[in-house]
Amino acid sequence: MDFAIPPELTLFVDSVRQFREKELMPLEPGFLRDGRFRSETRTALEEAGRRKGLWALEAPAEYGGQGIGMLATCLVAEELFKHPAMFEFGGSPEPALYQCTDEQKERFLYPIIKEDLRCCYAFTEPGGGSDVAAIRTTAVRDGSSWIINGTKTFISYAERAGFVILFATTDRELGAKGVTCFLVEKGTPGFSLSRPIPTMGDDWEPHELRFDNCVVPDANRLGPVGGGWQLAVEQLTHGRLKIAAYQLGIAQRCVDIAVEWAKNRVTWGKPIASRQAVQWMLADSVTELDAARLLTYRAAWLQDEGKPGETEAFMAKLYATEMAQRVTDRCLQILGGLGYSKELPIQSFYRQVRVWRIGHGTSEIHRWMIARDLLGSAARD
Ligand SMILES: Cc1cc2nc3c(=O)[nH]c(=O)nc-3n(C[C@H](O)[C@H](O)[C@H](O)COP(=O)(O)OP(=O)(O)OC[C@H]3O[C@@H](n4cnc5c(N)ncnc54)[C@H](O)[C@@H]3O)c2cc1C
Missing domain, CATH: 1.10.540.10 (Acyl-CoA dehydrogenase/oxidase, N-terminal domain)
Structure with missing residues (x-):
């Protein structure tokens, strides 16, 4: 390749x-x-x-x-x-949203591309985020509408969003195959942002969302009944690759700062760059960063070529997010007290990268998916 x-x-x-x-x-x-x-x-x-x-x-x-x-x-x-x-x-x-009908495209897709409409996606619930079959938010058909009840949690960008891409169960018996997707506009009676959830990330405050007998027309159903999981998979693969790419920028910036500092910070008469302890932290960091970069570019390239690459996307996100955690930590160490201070961005990156081992699928679930691809039915517990 x-x-x-x-x-x-x-x-x-x-x-x-x-x-x-x-x-x-x-x-x-x-x-x-x-x-x-x-x-x-x-x-x-x-x-x-x-x-x-x-x-x-x-x-x-x-x-x-x-x-x-x-x-x-x-x-x-x-x-x-x-x-x-x-x-x-x-x-x-x-x-x-590319699965919108022509009518839905006019209301939801084009206003994002051509105007300034925002959306968020709501998958996770207080009862669990990793397990799709555990979705408890229900959508029950009522003539030409659906009545939605339930709670979603940790929903990013909900405050600015004009509508939410909501995943709800229309048939609990079917597990993941009973999940359906709806586009719910802000202001729809019964839909509210119940509380913000402060996090350790700078400028990142997801929300809890409530749906109380919220009536949504069938015209706002995205994709087929029971087709929500497939939509979620496509959504998550795309996001996974972007998340892997975020880690590359974060780690690169931290390495750049640490290299500059190591060359100039003098202790016992010599720059700390001359100490093997510091050299090894930097050498490990750039090696791992490069490995993450290649994994990410390959997975992105596969997607552009229209080739199967879901497992490669899992590998890229898993490796890149864990790499960024190690690299931000090492670089902060090289900067000493200054690394911990708010005069430099390393402390912010160090805190903020933590979320990516959780959001869009945890590291553990990623390992499970990679192993499942490798082991087939032998991986089932
Ligand atoms: C800042 C932030 C923003 C977010 N934004 C959004 C958003 O916009 N939309 C949205 O829908 N969600 C969002 N999320 C939620 C996020 O996707 C979930 O937190 C994530 O999927 C994990 O779900 P959970 O927190 O319920 O953990 P759980 O699924 O309860 O898992 C808890 C722990 O158990 C482990 N675990 C679970 N099952 C297994 C298993 N079978 N094998 C091994 N280990 C397992 C997990 O890896 C994890 O370590 C956001 C989260 C955060 C923190």
């Missing part, structure tokens, strides 16, 4: 790097001090990106987007995540 990055892609990513350096980096000290961006700041940054043509990058051209493909999407994410605000450009819908 050839992993060379095409020259036109290198040029494109360079424009993203320039955006990061010009628009994002000056805001870094404020972000580190406050631990967040105001939502107006994110909106202003998105608008600045839009003016530079950095909008709707992931949406296919047939829907009015730029359709840059998965490898390019990963390269962009890698570049942007060198900043701890973990900013992303707007206008890229959740992949499940």
